[in-house]
Amino acid sequence: MRSAAFSSLCFRAALLGFCALAGSTAFAFAFEDVANKARALAEQPYKPPTIRMPKEVRELDYDQYRDIRFRPEKSIWRAEKLPFELMLFLQGRAVSEPVALHLVEPSGERPLAFDPQYFDFGKNRIEADKLRDLDYNGFRVHYAVNKPGYKDEVLVFQGASYFRALGKGQSYGLSARGLAVDTAAAGGEEFPRFVEFWIERPRSSAGSLVVHALLDSKRVAGAYRFVLTPGSETTMQVTARLFLREKIAKLGLAPLTSMFAFGENQPGRDDYRPEVHDSDGLSIQGADGAWIWRPLVNPKRLLVTSFAMPSPRGFGLMQRDRSPASYEDPEALYERRPSAWVEPIGNWGDGRVELVQIPTPDETNDNIVAYWVPQTAPVPGKAFDFSYRIRWQTTGALPADKAWVVQTRRGRGFAKRPDGDINFVVDFDGPPLRSLAAGEALEPVIWVDANAEVRERNLFRNPVSGAWRMTVRIKRADAAKPVELRAYLKQQQTTLSETWSYILPAEPDKP
Numbered sequence: 001m002r003s004a005a006f007s008s009l010c011f012r013a014a015l016l017g018f019c020a021l022a023g024s025t026a027f028a029f030a031f032e033d034v035a036n037k038a039r040a041l042a043e044q045p046y047k048p049p050t051i052r053m054p055k056e057v058r059e060l061d062y063d064q065y066r067d068i069r070f071r072p073e074k075s076i077w078r079a080e081k082l083p084f085e086l087m088l089f090l091q092g093r094a095v096s097e098p099v100a101l102h103l104v105e106p107s108g109e110r111p112l113a114f115d116p117q118y119f120d121f122g123k124n125r126i127e128a129d130k131l132r133d134l135d136y137n138g139f140r141v142h143y144a145v146n147k148p149g150y151k152d153e154v155l156v157f158q159g160a161s162y163f164r165a166l167g168k169g170q171s172y173g174l175s176a177r178g179l180a181v182d183t184a185a186a187g188g189e190e191f192p193r194f195v196e197f198w199i200e201r202p203r204s205s206a207g208s209l210v211v212h213a214l215l216d217s218k219r220v221a222g223a224y225r226f227v228l229t230p231g232s233e234t235t236m237q238v239t240a241r242l243f244l245r246e247k248i249a250k251l252g253l254a255p256l257t258s259m260f261a262f263g264e265n266q267p268g269r270d271d272y273r274p275e276v277h278d279s280d281g282l283s284i285q286g287a288d289g290a291w292i293w294r295p296l297v298n299p300k301r302l303l304v305t306s307f308a309m310p311s312p313r314g315f316g317l318m319q320r321d322r323s324p325a326s327y328e329d330p331e332a333l334y335e336r337r338p339s340a341w342v343e344p345i346g347n348w349g350d351g352r353v354e355l356v357q358i359p360t361p362d363e364t365n366d367n368i369v370a371y372w373v374p375q376t377a378p379v380p381g382k383a384f385d386f387s388y389r390i391r392w393q394t395t396g397a398l399p400a401d402k403a404w405v406v407q408t409r410r411g412r413g414f415a416k417r418p419d420g421d422i423n424f425v426v427d428f429d430g431p432p433l434r435s436l437a438a439g440e441a442l443e444p445v446i447w448v449d450a451n452a453e454v455r456e457r458n459l460f461r462n463p464v465s466g467a468w469r470m471t472v473r474i475k476r477a478d479a480a481k482p483v484e485l486r487a488y489l490k491q492q493q494t495t496l497s498e499t500w501s502y503i504l505p506a507e508p509d510k511p
Contacts, residue, residue, distance in 0.1 A: 029104045029198060034212045034223035035241045037196075039383070041214070042221040042243035049097045049195070052133040056126045058093060065092040067122030074118045075142065076103070077201070084202050084209045085142040085151055088118060091135055095159045098135030100196040104212075109198060112136070139197070141209060145230045154230045160191045161215055162257070163226075165392045166338060167234040173258065173278035173337025174317055176390055178215050178224055178240070180252030180371045184304050184356045192217035194224070207231075219246040234392040237345075244380040251378065252354065252371030254342045254388050258317045260296040261363045264326075265410045265424075265502075273328050276363045278337045279317040281405075282355050282370055283397060287311055291399045291498035295408040296357065296368055299505035303357040303482070306373070307501075311348040316341035317370050318396045321407065332363075339396040342372075345387035350375040357505075403430030403489065403497040406467055421455055421473050422504065428489055429467035432496045442489050442496065444470045449484040452476045452504075459489070479507040 060068075068090065072078075076086035091098060101112040114135055116128040138158030142151035145168050157163045161178030181190040192215050200210040208229045215222040222242040229235045238254070258279040262269045277296065284292040287310045296317075297303070318339040327334040351374040360367040378384035391397070398404050409425040436442070444459045456473040468489065476483055483504040489497040 029109055029200070029212070031212065031223060031225045031239060031241075034198070034214055034225070035383075037214055038216075038221045038223040038241065039243050041216055042245050046216070046218045046245065049193075051091075051096050051098065052135070053091050053096060054130050054133060056124075056130055057091060057134060058096075060092060060124065062094070064124055065094070067124060068092075069120045069122065070118055071120055076112075080204075082202055082204060083143060083206055086199065087140050087142065088112070088136050089138040089140070089158055090114070090119060091137045095137045097137060097159075097193060097195075099137055099157075099194060101136055101139060102196070102198045104198050104200045106201070139199075141228065143209075143230045145234070154234060155209075155228055155236075157194060157197065157211075157213070160193045165228065165230075165234050165236060165390070167230070167392045167394060168232040169336065170338045170392065170394060171333050171336040173319065173334070174340055174368075175257045175366070176236075176340060177255040177257060178213070179220065179222065179242070180255035180369065181217065181220065181248055182250050183252055183255070183354075183369055183371070184302060184358075185250060190217055190219060192220055192222070215242075219248055220244050220251075233394070236390045236392075237387075238390065239387045240385070242378055242384040244378055244384070246380055248377065250373055252369075252373055253348075253386055254344075254390070255369060255371035256317045256340050256342070257366045258296075258368040258370075259360070259363055259366050260298055260357070260368050261360060262298055263296070263321075265295050265408045266298060267409075267411050275321065275326050275334070276329070276332075277319070277334065278366075279319050279339070279368060280321055281318050282315070282353070283318045283341075284309075284315045284353050285313040285397070285399075287313060289313070291402060291404070292501050293405045293498050294355065294501045294503070295405075297503065297505055298367065299357050299359055300508050301359060301506070303503070303505055304354065305357075305503055306352040306354040308350075308352040310350050311344055312353060312372070314341055314343045314397060315353045315370065315372070316391075316397060317368065318393075320396055320405075322394070336394075338392040338394065341391040341393055341397045343389040343391070344372075345389060348372065348374065348386065399430070399498050401432065402495065403428045403433045403468070405498065405500050408500070408502065412473075421475050424472045424474075424485070424502070426470045426472070426487065426500055427462065427465070427467045428470065428497050428500075429465075430497070433468050433489075434466065436491075440491065442468065442491055444472075444487055445490055446470075446472060446487045447485070448474055451478055451481050452483045452485075476504070482506045 070087040102109045116131045141155040155165045164175045194213040196214040198212040211226040213224040225239040227237040261276040263275040282294040356369040358367040406427040406429045412423040452474045458471045485502045488499045
């Protein structure tokens, strides 16, 4: 996890594979410059941002703010016909904190001062001379990822330390963050924010863009370097160095934030759409190569679970179901929401992947968070380094040598008399199962915790889909407590599938 500070950025970049990715001109500006700023910032008491927003902008409602558009013809680097372009966001009531933006050119860095001429204010009647104290609050990156000649939006930084990216054919869904601090803690969560960015001017033939960021909050400051490479699978390589002002109880690295309102495993909503979610499961590949799949739920009260392990090979919030018929929402297009797969670079040591699931009444709230919590937490006064890669995927990371879970359904078919049992239908598919000869025997290995018993189990090949279907019927002892279930498929002593790991949330007491 920790590494020494290198005096030469190219040496450090070569070790992490950055030199081949950056595709940029050599600059006098480097990651170490931002790291020095972060170190100096952490040595000083935290200062909240100064927000100077004129009344004309501060009082705009959601729709009025959305009526403000950046003028495409003013895009940064459009006149130079570079492969990447930048468009900027101005402050608003929803995201009021300012960020400082800089361009890093061959001649050095230069700040991007706020210019009202960059914006079309739509129907809003705002005089330009009243915006002198306004600032930007983020930016987006454009690149021709879907077809030549048109630069699509492929990356956004806006609000706290949030960012989102897109690959070919994808629509915005889940977000990533620079850092999570005390998520779901009793004392409340702290939201670090990117306060300053330096964006390197790309070469005329560049396929990647380099962005540096300075992060700050009450208890931590940090330096970040992002290398964005758009494509069918857009990747972001991240290098970070943190400096703590104070001890932090729980630090979440490489956090992902998503939404799960309901799905096939939580039927019964009065909604014409079968499913509504940006992600349908948490996927983990352990250091030993074993795969875990945990379907997401929308619990009735806060639910925090974790998977302890040494440095994982990867984890992510995934959207495996790509069928439009599963969502029936041609406006939201949930089937196009990307999966985000995190690959640690280097040894992250012991720790845990933590999953936070928060109750939400609808799809307007992001209620799912996943991140890595190192067992050995950073200490104030000492630099803490880590690196990773995020893949924004359509197909998603899948086991190469094992079958995987295709769907998880909860509910039963026809029954004359309800018996209080809970039924699950889990479909597995993949090359190891498709290659089985007719008549070959498989066995479902099923485990439940002490709060339930297995009443019935079955496994058979679905003659329609060709997948293997496992059915499990359980009886829960105490509805006020959750139930953990695990299952996988094996043939004799050979494991043929990833592990299905499900948590059945507790049912709150009725008033």
